[in-house]
Amino acid sequence: MSTSNAPIVRHSGVAAPLLQANIDTDVIIPSREMKIVSKEGLGEGLFANWRYTLPGGREANPDFILNQTAYRNTSILLCGNNFGCGSSREHAVWALREYGIRVLIAPSFGAIFYNNCINNGLLPVVLDEDAIREIAAACTDNPQTQQPLINLEEQSVTLLNGSQYEFSIEAAAKHMLINGLDQIGLSLQHAADIEAFEAGDRDQRGWAYLGV
Amino acid sequence: MAKNLLDKLLDSHTVKTLDADHRMIYIDRIFLHERTGSIALKSLAASNRTVQRPEQVFCTMDHIVDTHPGRGDKTQMPSGHLFIEATRHSTAQAGIRLFDIGDANQGIAHVVSAEQGIALPGCTMVCPDSHTCTLGGLGALAWGIGSTEAEHALATKTLVLKKAQAMRVTFNGKLSAGVTAKDMILHLIAAHGANGGAGFAVEFCGEAVRELSIEARMTLCNMAVEFSAVTGFVAPDEKTIAYVKGRPYAPTGERWDQAVAHWRTLQSDPGARFDHEIVIDAGSIEPSVSWGTNPQHSMGVSHPVPSPSENPEAEVRSAMEKAQRYMQLEPGQKLNSIAIDAAFIGSCTNSRISDLRAAAAMLKGKRIAPGVAAVCVPGSSQVKQMAEAEGLHQVFIDAGFEWRESGCSMCFYAGGETFGEGKRVISSTNRNFEGRQGPKVKTHIASPLTVAASALTGRITDPRDFL
Numbered sequence: 320m321s322t323s324n325a326p327i328v329r330h331s332g333v334a335a336p337l338l339q340a341n342i343d344t345d346v347i348i349p350s351r352e353m354k355i356v357s358k359e360g361l362g363e364g365l366f367a368n369w370r371y372t373l374p375g376g377r378e379a380n381p382d383f384i385l386n387q388t389a390y391r392n393t394s395i396l397l398c399g400n401n402f403g404c405g406s407s408r409e410h411a412v413w414a415l416r417e418y419g420i421r422v423l424i425a426p427s428f429g430a431i432f433y434n435n436c437i438n439n440g441l442l443p444v445v446l447d448e449d450a451i452r453e454i455a456a457a458c459t460d461n462p463q464t465q466q467p468l469i470n471l472e473e474q475s476v477t478l479l480n481g482s483q484y485e486f487s488i489e490a491a492a493k494h495m496l497i498n499g500l501d502q503i504g505l506s507l508q509h510a511a512d513i514e515a516f517e518a519g520d521r522d523q524r525g526w527a528y529l530g531v
Numbered sequence: 532m533a534k535n536l537l538d539k540l541l542d543s544h545t546v547k548t549l550d551a552d553h554r555m556i557y558i559d560r561i562f563l564h565e566r567t568g569s570i571a572l573k574s575l576a577a578s579n580r581t582v583q584r585p586e587q588v589f590c591t592m593d594h595i596v597d598t599h600p601g602r603g604d605k606t607q608m609p610s611g612h613l614f615i616e617a618t619r620h621s622t623a624q625a626g627i628r629l630f631d632i633g634d635a636n637q638g639i640a641h642v643v644s645a646e647q648g649i650a651l652p653g654c655t656m657v658c659p660d661s662h663t664c665t666l667g668g669l670g671a672l673a674w675g676i677g678s679t680e681a682e683h684a685l686a687t688k689t690l691v692l693k694k695a696q697a698m699r700v701t702f703n704g705k706l707s708a709g710v711t712a713k714d715m716i717l718h719l720i721a722a723h724g725a726n727g728g729a730g731f732a733v734e735f736c737g738e739a740v741r742e743l744s745i746e747a748r749m750t751l752c753n754m755a756v757e758f759s760a761v762t763g764f765v766a767p768d769e770k771t772i773a774y775v776k777g778r779p780y781a782p783t784g785e786r787w788d789q790a791v792a793h794w795r796t797l798q799s800d801p802g803a804r805f806d807h808e809i810v811i812d813a814g815s816i817e818p819s820v821s822w823g824t825n826p827q828h829s830m831g832v833s834h835p836v837p838s839p840s841e842n843p844e845a846e847v848r849s850a851m852e853k854a855q856r857y858m859q860l861e862p863g864q865k866l867n868s869i870a871i872d873a874a875f876i877g878s879c880t881n882s883r884i885s886d887l888r889a890a891a892a893m894l895k896g897k898r899i900a901p902g903v904a905a906v907c908v909p910g911s912s913q914v915k916q917m918a919e920a921e922g923l924h925q926v927f928i929d930a931g932f933e934w935r936e937s938g939c940s941m942c943f944y945a946g947g948e949t950f951g952e953g954k955r956v957i958s959s960t961n962r963n964f965e966g967r968q969g970p971k972v973k974t975h976i977a978s979p980l981t982v983a984a985s986a987l988t989g990r991i992t993d994p995r996d997f998l
């Protein structure tokens with residue numbers, strides 16, 4: 320599984336509920352699991368404090384939902400309010416991606432985390448709590464077969480029972496996710512505007528420029 | 532049209548309006564650290580992109596470095612030196628000023644950037660660290676970003692920003708003795724929720740904010756992110772100007788005059804519109820301490836641990852129950868009866884010289900309770916040196932504290948520094964998340980005064996008992 324910003328247009332997969340509010344990025348990946356200067360090798364550390372029996376250990380905690388056979392190959396997480404709050408560590412998103420998560424559905428997300436998702440091909444879907452609870456309820460009998468379908472083009476989540484939920488997402492974020500684009504490349508197309516701004520700004524706010 | 536301060540800060544940095552909600556914003560300063568900066572620089576180089584204006588980019592060693600006296604590159608975490616070496620290498624290649632281990636100006640990014648005059652009022656500043664909003668205390672528009680966004684800022688000198696809504700939080704009246712900026716922000720988050728600032732940039736104002744020192748304003752803004760705000764800031768005033776003057780990277784001569792003239796325009800105009808307003812009576816704020824696993828789980832130190840069963844919302848109830856299980860606390864237990872194992876004074880929230888002075892004044896001539904482990908980590912090497920020149924280090928040491936080199940240290944566990952598994956810690960830091968200070972560690976966040984008072988008695992203690 321890669322951490323790159325691979326395009327995402329439609330996705331269906333096993334959905335696991337982690338509905339607690341305020342799941343922070345320290346929980347998504349504890350700092351001690353970020354051992355090397357790399358965006359890779361982080362999937363193993365995902366939810367390490369909950370997923371393993373001992374800190375730093377690798378023995379699966381059978382109580383943790385993603386360790387249960389019913390939730391094998393989970394690629395969609397159903398989350399609570401403010402998912403991904405806290406530390407700016409992009410490792411949280413890289414770890415989720417490497418583990419195989421492609422879609423997060425939550426009533427709200429941490430702001431920095433949300434941007435990190437868009438930059439890494441992880442689709443953050445915002446739905447209200449009731450909708451998320453209904454989706455969770457519709458998938459729990461047999462998560463392996465009751466897979467929701469997320470259609471980013473149409474901005475909808477469809478369940479096997481026919482229920483459908485529409486979500487909104489900003490046009491710019493949608494465009495980036497569907498095409499797997501890189502924001503830096505997009506912004507560099509505005510290089511001439513940036514230079515022009517800077518030239519004018521140096522006249523007005525010369526004090527803000529160092530080393531000249 | 533009357534503009535609020537957020538409008539003014541954004542308008543002066545808008546390169547281009549991309550659509551109704553997004554602008555390309557010019558970034559004046561970028562700060563990196565060895566934890567996420569090294570990854571950003573490495574990835575930038577790998578994609579054949581360059582740092583556009585290295586003279587506006589700075590880097591420090593703070594997150595992972597060891598803080599024990601006589602430190603080198605070795606950290607408590609076995610692979611920590613890899614981050615340190617990679618940072619040294621990539622900053623040298625990119626021509627970026629690095630505040631390395633052993634540098635007299637090394638320290639925590641958000642402490643150093645203010646101290647050095649790198650962060651300035653009216654500047655945009657970003658760092659791949661969520662507490663960059665600390666610099667809002669100077670009247671900068673400063674916020675934390677991810678690594679990919681850091682690459683973006685380095686490669687393009689800009690960021691694409693979604694328009695935040697403007698919130699004003701007014702603290703009317705005066706704080707009581709023993710109550711600090713830390714208590715103000717904990718009070719706000721406890722009353723309005725850890726999610727209360729989501730989507731907003733928050734301007735803090737009112738008499739109690741004006742009265743705060745610049746360092747205390749930085750404490751206040753530091754935790755805007757724990758309120759889920761994009762950032763927080765305080766309009767610069769004469770105190771701010773006096774604070775910035777003469778700092779190493781601050782403008783001088785004609786440019787200084789030009790800067791000051793601009794800074795004096797940086798207030799919300801009378802009648803400016805805000806999307807949301809909160810008003811708080813500063814006099815009603817008590818010294819606050821957290822009881823759970825999120826800063827929202829905080830309350831006045833004289834209160835009991837709240838009862839989840841009284842909360843009408845099922846999700847909140849279960850989060851409270853889960854937090855109390857983790858913290859091993861029972862509803863109804865008095866906060867100020869809880870015994871602690873350890874006390875920590877440090878972090879970008881509360882380890883500037885004024886914090887150390889306040890804590891030392893309380894500790895002077897006293898000893899911490901037997902069995903309590905206590906550590907003080909100055910926010911920068913310069914703070915450490917100032918404290919030592921004033922003899923504060925001796926006060927801490929005589930009281931039973933360890934006196935360390937500067938870094939993030941036990942604010943979180945990245946470098947591997949911890950009081951030990953499952954310990955209960957009273958801490959001047961900003962996050963009481965599960966495992967933040969090490970496996971199963973139970974963190975109670977509070978002001979340095981409350982930390983010092985608690986270290987003395989061995990239980991969570993109201994600092995006013997010692998005033």
Ligand code: SF4
Nearest residue numbers: 662878879939942943
């Ligand atoms: S002191 Fe703590 S909160 Fe501040 S930058 Fe360091 S780790 Fe982050």
